[in-house]
Amino acid sequence: MYHFNSFQELFDVIPKEKMGYATNEIPDPACMEKFYSKENQEKYGALGIEFQQCFDILPDKST
Secondary structure: OEEEOOHHHHHHHOOHHHHOOOOOOOOOHHHHHHOOOHHHHHHHOEEEOOOOOOOOOOOOOOO
């Protein structure tokens, strides 16, 4: 889990590919304001949560 002062700061630090963007896409932190206002960012900050796959959910069908 990563805590930043704003989504702008988060987008400046976290690689865009880790956020689901393609290498040819240009992320826009302002798009997050639809969900989380600048006022809330100033008051609480912004969180980035990273997930890591620990195991395969689906069985291996190659055998």
